[in-house]
Amino acid sequence: METAAVIVGAGPAGMAAAQVLAEAGLRPVVIDEGSHPGGQIFRRPQPDLMRGIRQLYGFDAGRARAFADRYAALAPLIDYRPETQVWAVSDGQVHLMEKAGATVAHWTHLVIASGAMDRIVPVRGWTGPGVTSLGGAQISLKAEASPIGRRVVFAGSGPLLYLVAYQYAKAGVDVAAVLETARPFARFSQLPSLLSGGRALAQGLFYMAVLRTRRIPIRTGVRLLDVTRDPDGRVSGIGYRWRGRDRMATCDALALGHGLKAETQIADLLGLEFTFDELQRQWLPRADRDGRSSLANVYLAGDGLAIRGSDVAEASGRLAAFALLHDTGCTVSAHAAQDRLSIERAAGFRAALDRTFAVPPTLFSELADDVVVCRCEGVSAGVIRQAVKHSGEADINRVKAFCRVGMGRCQGRLCALAAAELIASTAGTDIRSVGRMRGQAPVKPMPLGDLIGRRP
Amino acid sequence: MVAESPPNLQRLNVAQSSRVRISVDGQALVARSGETVLTALRLGPGHVHMFEFGAEKRAGFCLMGACQDCWLWLDDGSRRRACTTRVEDGMTLTTMAPVRI
Numbered sequence: 001m002e003t004a005a006v007i008v009g010a011g012p013a014g015m016a017a018a019q020v021l022a023e024a025g026l027r028p029v030v031i032d033e034g035s036h037p038g039g040q041i042f043r044r045p046q047p048d049l050m051r052g053i054r055q056l057y058g059f060d061a062g063r064a065r066a067f068a069d070r071y072a073a074l075a076p077l078i079d080y081r082p083e084t085q086v087w088a089v090s091d092g093q094v095h096l097m098e099k100a101g102a103t104v105a106h107w108t109h110l111v112i113a114s115g116a117m118d119r120i121v122p123v124r125g126w127t128g129p130g131v132t133s134l135g136g137a138q139i140s141l142k143a144e145a146s147p148i149g150r151r152v153v154f155a156g157s158g159p160l161l162y163l164v165a166y167q168y169a170k171a172g173v174d175v176a177a178v179l180e181t182a183r184p185f186a187r188f189s190q191l192p193s194l195l196s197g198g199r200a201l202a203q204g205l206f207y208m209a210v211l212r213t214r215r216i217p218i219r220t221g222v223r224l225l226d227v228t229r230d231p232d233g234r235v236s237g238i239g240y241r242w243r244g245r246d247r248m249a250t251c252d253a254l255a256l257g258h259g260l261k262a263e264t265q266i267a268d269l270l271g272l273e274f275t276f277d278e279l280q281r282q283w284l285p286r287a288d289r290d291g292r293s294s295l296a297n298v299y300l301a302g303d304g305l306a307i308r309g310s311d312v313a314e315a316s317g318r319l320a321a322f323a324l325l326h327d328t329g330c331t332v333s334a335h336a337a338q339d340r341l342s343i344e345r346a347a348g349f350r351a352a353l354d355r356t357f358a359v360p361p362t363l364f365s366e367l368a369d370d371v372v373v374c375r376c377e378g379v380s381a382g383v384i385r386q387a388v389k390h391s392g393e394a395d396i397n398r399v400k401a402f403c404r405v406g407m408g409r410c411q412g413r414l415c416a417l418a419a420a421e422l423i424a425s426t427a428g429t430d431i432r433s434v435g436r437m438r439g440q441a442p443v444k445p446m447p448l449g450d451l452i453g454r455r456p
Numbered sequence: 457m458v459a460e461s462p463p464n465l466q467r468l469n470v471a472q473s474s475r476v477r478i479s480v481d482g483q484a485l486v487a488r489s490g491e492t493v494l495t496a497l498r499l500g501p502g503h504v505h506m507f508e509f510g511a512e513k514r515a516g517f518c519l520m521g522a523c524q525d526c527w528l529w530l531d532d533g534s535r536r537r538a539c540t541t542r543v544e545d546g547m548t549l550t551t552m553a554p555v556r557i
């Protein structure tokens with residue numbers, strides 16, 4: 001049977017896989033929710049909203065340009081489907097919603113490079129206007145040329161916090177504060193591994209230095225308390241506890257994010273095996289070192305496999321493609337060894353980052369009962385705790401049935417990790433036994449009229 | 457169309473945007489070509505829809521098509537996700553579910 005390769009995702013991982021497959025003479029179908037390859041990291045503004053490439057990508061400008069050039073050369077060799085949503089997947093088929101309507105793409109081999117989004121630790125008042133995810137704040141600035149506010153606080157944890165705060169400051173936005181819940185400099189034990197980060201570490205330290213030079217407060221070891229609003233409902237500040245005292249940072253917008261979580265709905269629909277990653281504190285689809293999943297002819301790459309950043313994403317995309325070619329009987333290029341090595345080399349730094357910016361379970365278990373966890377259904381921490389106590393259940397899908405947490409339109413994308421931590425702490429069980437929230441098709445809502453080919 | 461952006465401190469200078477006129481809940485709103493409905497509404501009325509189970513206004517969250525908290529309606533009753541829909545001149549939007557009799 002002829003090989004029909006379909007790649008889901010057109011970020012660094014998906015496009016690296018596409019390049020390897022195209023060079024081997026296959027013509028992969030590449031499915032992209034975005035309007036242009038690049039994923040979130042190399043997301044391009046519409047032509048009308050274009051700014052200078054240095055302004056857009058900073059240190060990554062060279063990589064962004066190289067990515068765009070590579071894609072331009074690759075375009076005739078792949079079947080690229082922009083603005084297309086995979087809404088279901090089954091053995092041999094991906095069900096697509098393209099701009100023109102519903103279609104099906106057939107696959108003998110599937111590469112899932114679905115990427116990641118922000119991990120959210122809820123804070124009182126986070127669901128209203130003026131609060132966005134950290135990734136969203138970056139998209140607003142980069143792709144929309146529109147910062148989320150005039151005076152912005154960046155709160156949460158992880159390297160992205162400093163990068164986006166730096167990008168905002170550089171764009172001329174008043175950055176009121178960076179509020180970090182971890183204590184990145186309190187654990188010297190991570191220092192040797194962090195030093196192996198080289199360029200990435202240097203950039204991170206540079207962002208912090210620039211923020212400090214601009215007298216932007218960077219507070220570490222904070223607890224976020226509540227988003228305050230004026231009588232019209234606009235954000236007026238964020239309350240937080242630092243060094244034993246409750247404080248307030250005034251702002252008109254807040255960006256919130258505690259690292260990233262893998263987008264795994266498609267892997268889930270295929271019934272792939274998952275394992276709980278203790279360090280990243282989330283369920284990740286299982287794969288061998290080259291990205292072979294638990295299901296034959298299905299491969300995983302990029303942040304949708306494990307949160308490891310864009311360099312590793314590229315290498316893992318190539319490895320998945322090499323594995324695919326190998327499995328179809330093609331001769332594998334010598335690059336595989338090189339990519340495996342670069343991924344192994346990056347592992348120490350990544351693990352140190354994960355430990356440095358770990359999200360402790362107490363951030364969830366200490367949430368006040370009135371804090372909304374599931375924004376789709378309006379389910380608060382207290383309601384989840386009650387459901388666990390009253391039902392005696394500690395399985396996340398059972399608890400979902402009792403209190404509707406994760407039952408809304410986003411299918412638990414934003415609340416599942418928080419809900420799992422809350423259930424585990426309330427029931428006093430290991431988070432593994434709480435399990436994963438099951439995904440369902442359509443993985444994102446879509447008008448039924450579009451599916452049957454009728455638009456009003 | 458006028459070849460300049462609507463004045464707003466929250467819109468950075470860009471290459472070549474032009475004005476796009478849309479309407480939200482019957483109010484005229486000037487947006488910038490190329491931007492999403494979400495950006496236009498965030499800088500206009502400030503919200504995209506109402507939370508279904510309470511009085512809270514919502515204006516999206518993730519901006520990348522994941523959280524599904526920025527759906528609204530076109531005047532023909534069809535639904536659009538604001539963060540993945542670009543403004544078009546003459547677009548007529550409503551932040552409340554349109555009632556048809």
